[in-house]
Amino acid sequence: MNTAKEQFLSRRGFLKWIGVGGVAGTFAGFLLGGLRFLFPNVLYEPPTRFKVGKPGDFPMNQGTFLEKKQIFVFNTDEGFYAVSSICTHLGCSVRKSAKGFECPCHGSKFDENGDVLSGPAPRPLAWYRLNLGRTGDLIVDKQDPVDHKFRLKVTA
Amino acid sequence: MKNATAILGDLWRSVWRTGWPRSAKERSLVMTSSLFLHIHPVKVKKRTLRFTTTLGLGMISAFLFILLVVTGALLMLYYTPHPAAAYRSMKDLEFAVSFGWILRNMHRWAAHGMVVSVLLHLCRVFYTGSYKKPREFNWVAGVCLLILTLGLSFTGYLLPWDQLAYWAITVGSTIASYAPVVGEKIRYLLLGGNLIGEGALLRFYVLHCFILPGLALLLIGFHVWRVRKDGGLAAPEADLPSNEVSEGEDGRFPAGAKTYGLMSLSRGPDYRSLESSDPADEIFAWPHLLYREMLLFILVLAGLTAISILFQAPLEELANPTRTPNPAKAPWYFLGLQELVHYSAFLGGVLIPGLIVLALMALPYLDRGREGAGVWLHPSRRRSIAVFNACLFVLTLLTVIGTLFRGPNWALVWPW
Numbered sequence: 001m002n003t004a005k006e007q008f009l010s011r012r013g014f015l016k017w018i019g020v021g022g023v024a025g026t027f028a029g030f031l032l033g034g035l036r037f038l039f040p041n042v043l044y045e046p047p048t049r050f051k052v053g054k055p056g057d058f059p060m061n062q063g064t065f066l067e068k069k070q071i072f073v074f075n076t077d078e079g080f081y082a083v084s085s086i087c088t089h090l091g092c093s094v095r096k097s098a099k100g101f102e103c104p105c106h107g108s109k110f111d112e113n114g115d116v117l118s119g120p121a122p123r124p125l126a127w128y129r130l131n132l133g134r135t136g137d138l139i140v141d142k143q144d145p146v147d148h149k150f151r152l153k154v155t156a
Numbered sequence: 157m158k159n160a161t162a163i164l165g166d167l168w169r170s171v172w173r174t175g176w177p178r179s180a181k182e183r184s185l186v187m188t189s190s191l192f193l194h195i196h197p198v199k200v201k202k203r204t205l206r207f208t209t210t211l212g213l214g215m216i217s218a219f220l221f222i223l224l225v226v227t228g229a230l231l232m233l234y235y236t237p238h239p240a241a242a243y244r245s246m247k248d249l250e251f252a253v254s255f256g257w258i259l260r261n262m263h264r265w266a267a268h269g270m271v272v273s274v275l276l277h278l279c280r281v282f283y284t285g286s287y288k289k290p291r292e293f294n295w296v297a298g299v300c301l302l303i304l305t306l307g308l309s310f311t312g313y314l315l316p317w318d319q320l321a322y323w324a325i326t327v328g329s330t331i332a333s334y335a336p337v338v339g340e341k342i343r344y345l346l347l348g349g350n351l352i353g354e355g356a357l358l359r360f361y362v363l364h365c366f367i368l369p370g371l372a373l374l375l376i377g378f379h380v381w382r383v384r385k386d387g388g389l390a391a392p393e394a395d396l397p398s399n400e401v402s403e404g405e406d407g408r409f410p411a412g413a414k415t416y417g418l419m420s421l422s423r424g425p426d427y428r429s430l431e432s433s434d435p436a437d438e439i440f441a442w443p444h445l446l447y448r449e450m451l452l453f454i455l456v457l458a459g460l461t462a463i464s465i466l467f468q469a470p471l472e473e474l475a476n477p478t479r480t481p482n483p484a485k486a487p488w489y490f491l492g493l494q495e496l497v498h499y500s501a502f503l504g505g506v507l508i509p510g511l512i513v514l515a516l517m518a519l520p521y522l523d524r525g526r527e528g529a530g531v532w533l534h535p536s537r538r539r540s541i542a543v544f545n546a547c548l549f550v551l552t553l554l555t556v557i558g559t560l561f562r563g564p565n566w567a568l569v570w571p572w
Contacts, residue, residue, distance in 0.1 A: 043349045067478040089501055091330040092323065093480040104482030105327060106498045107566035120498055 048142040055080065055138060055154045063096060063112075071128065071140060072096070079151030082140050083114045084126040094125065101125065113148050124148075183440045193446075195380055197388065199438040200445050204389050208532075209284075212452050213277035217305075218376060219456045220270040224308075225369060227263040235315070237361035239354050242317035243474045250471065261464035267309050269460065271489050274305045278516075282544055285537060286390035288529040292520035294382040297375055299516045304372045306489065311364035313487055314357060322475035323484040325352055325360070331497065331505030339506075352477070390530035482564045491558030492551050498566055512547075 009017075050069065058064050058075040063083070065072050070085045070093055085093050085101075092105035100117065101110040109117040114125030129144040130152040138152070169175075177183040184198045203209055234253055235245045249256035278298065281287055287295035314325040329352065333343040348355030383389070472481075486494045496504025528534025533541060563569030 038345055038348075040348050040355060043355070045349055045351050045353060070478060089330075090327045090497065092326065092484055093478060095482075102565055104480050104565055105323070105484040106494070120501060122501065 050140060051133060051135075051137040052082075052140055053138060054136055055132070058138075065096065069140070071142075073130075073138070073140075076151070079153045080130050080138060081150055081152065082128045082130050084128065084142075086126070087121055088123040088125060089119070089121040115148075177442055180440070183442045186442050193442075195384070196441045196445060197384060198441060200441050201388065201391070201438055203391065203437075205439070205444060205448060209389060211276070211280055213273055213280050215449060215452050216456055217270055217273040217277055218380075219453050220266045220273060220460075221372065221376065223457065223460060224263060224266050224270065227259050227266065228365065228369075230259055231263055232365060237315070237358050239317060239357055239475070242315060242357060246316045246318070246471055257468075258461075258464050261467070261469045262460055264469035265463050265467065266460055267312060268488075270305055271309055274302050275489075278302060279548070282519075283541065284390065284530060284532050285528040285534060286530060287520040287523075288390065288526055289520070289524070291382075291386050291390060294379060294386060295520045296517050297379050297382065299513065301372065301375050301379060302516075303513065304368055304375065308364060308368045308372065309487060309489070311360045311368060314352075314360045315364065316471060317357065317475045319472040319475055319479075319481050320470060322352060322477065323480055324486045325356070327484060327486050327494065327497075328490065329356075331493075331501065334501045334505045336506075392530045483562055483566055485558070485562070488555065488559050492554035495554040495558035495562070 052066055052069065052071070052073055055075070058073055058080070060075050061077070063072040063074045065085065072083045072085060074081050074083065087094050087103040087105065087108055089103065089106055089108050092103050094101040094103045094108075094110065097109070099109065100112040101114065102108070103110075103119065103121065106120050108119030108121035110121070110125055111117050114127065116122075116124055127146050127148060127150055129141045129146045129150065131139045131141070132152065132154060133139045138154075173189045174182055174185045177186045187193050187196050187198045231249065234249055234256065236242060246260070249260050251257075281295065281298065310325075310328060314321045329343050329346055332346060333339040335342060344350065346356070346359065347353075348359045485491060493504050493509060496508055498504070523537075523540055525536070527536045560571040561568055
């Protein structure tokens with residue numbers, strides 16, 4: 001009887017594949033699970049939506065730097081807007097300069113709207129949505145970027 | 157009394173199988189019967205022992221690694237990997253713990269020293285053409301060890317949790333996010349979150365104290381083992397024995413001045429170099445090699461201790477995520493890349509370092525000529541040496557500019 005050649009898969013071959021597949025599958029499972037394990041599900045980071053103060057706290061026609069939150073809040077005739085101080089190049093914190101902003105790490109320069117004037121920064125500084133909360137505080141939402149036309153009108 | 161001596165003697169021999177070696181046989185046995193010594197050959201070529209053959213750079217790197225493991229393990233006893241406590245641990249080590257300051261200095265300077273010695277070791281192996289067949293893969297292992305060394309240094313850089321640490325890691329980890337497609341994920345994975353906080357510090361700590369040193373230890377073991385298996389150091393063709401041992405007409409192997417082990421008959425990658433043509437050219441590793449190793453270790457330890465007493469490791473003020481120092485600089489060995497990053501983050505952060513690693517790994521498979529192996533700056537390799545020199549020059553120049561000539565806002569300044 002010439003079973004090995006006639007059969008599509010011999011019993012021995014079938015069991016071998018089950019064994020090999022089982023071991024490989026187990027390792028692949030552990031590997032994928034291990035990889036997923038490395039991505040945390042809960043972060044104990046500061047909230048991305050927070051109060052920054054009453055509209056009256058911000059002097060007219062200038063930017064106020066909120067160091068802890070790493071944003072500039074501007075109060076202009078057209079309304080309020082918030083600009084991130086985090087350089088889009090490599091994450092350093094920019095400073096206010098005569099023309100706009102300057103990054104101390106790699107020398108990027110931005111105009112007062114946060115648009116790149118020179119240096120390696122690939123994108124303008126981020127703008128975030130401002131809302132007026134029920135308590136009368138301005139609220140910044142760092143997960144909600146907006147364009148440069150954004151202004152929050154506060155009628156006091 | 158006689159009985160006591162015999163018992164002590166038995167005790168001694170239960171630990172050390174061989175006594176202090178006096179004969180040739182004992183000098184062989186002492187090497188082959190010890191776990192810690194058997195990484196050495198029984199005999200080495202005189203050429204191998206000459207200082208100018210290797211400049212001792214691989215050994216210096218290994219010794220610095222050992223010193224880093226010892227000082228690092230001690231530092232761990234006083235270090236807490238949490239943002240609220242890490243900086244205080246540093247201050248404690250500096251001012252409160254007896255000899256804490258010198259251990260920290262030794263660890264810091266040995267880390268810088270190891271980056272230097274590993275880089276110089278790479279240059280030595282290149283300039284002597286020692287990566288050529290059959291040593292291609294060991295060169296690749298060496299490149300991996302270089303990456304591990306940089307990784308160890310980089311992860312250690314964050315642990316003091318001072319301004320220097322915080323911003324160097326901010327810049328370094330953001331570079332990772334420039335990698336196409338997976339960049340952001342890699343950064344999230346490395347930091348264990350979006351910000352450099354407690355998660356990031358703990359991850360860097362575990363990488364620095366366990367995962368990376370463990371990998372490095374494994375790879376160092378492989379690296380040295382492979383040197384032995386490839387027949388010791390690369391040697392010029394003229395120094396190698398003529399060819400494989402061939403059977404005589406009567407079917408017996410010729411009786412030479414030396415007996416051949418099985419390994420000289422089996423087909424290895426380069427079995428010729430396993431045996432020296434001239435037994436007189438070989439001397440016992442005990443004591444000649446061991447003596448030199450110990451001398452080098454003492455010199456490394458003395459040099460490191462002197463530097464650590466004279467120069468204080470830097471420690472700036474507590475990390476402040478809201479205030480970027482001006483200028484903010486990465487560790488010196490990444491300043492060449494930071495200089496490139498100044499022009500383009502993708503170019504300097506991802507493309508150039510990626511190409512450097514790829515080119516280094518591919519080198520022994522592209523440069524396939526056997527000529528010039530084991531010889532410093534062999535004339536036949538003029539072209540590849542010129543290319544290597546040019547790359548080395550550019551990288552050094554960028555590093556020097558980034559280190560000394562960059563001031564506030566990354567503007568060009570004079571270093572004085």
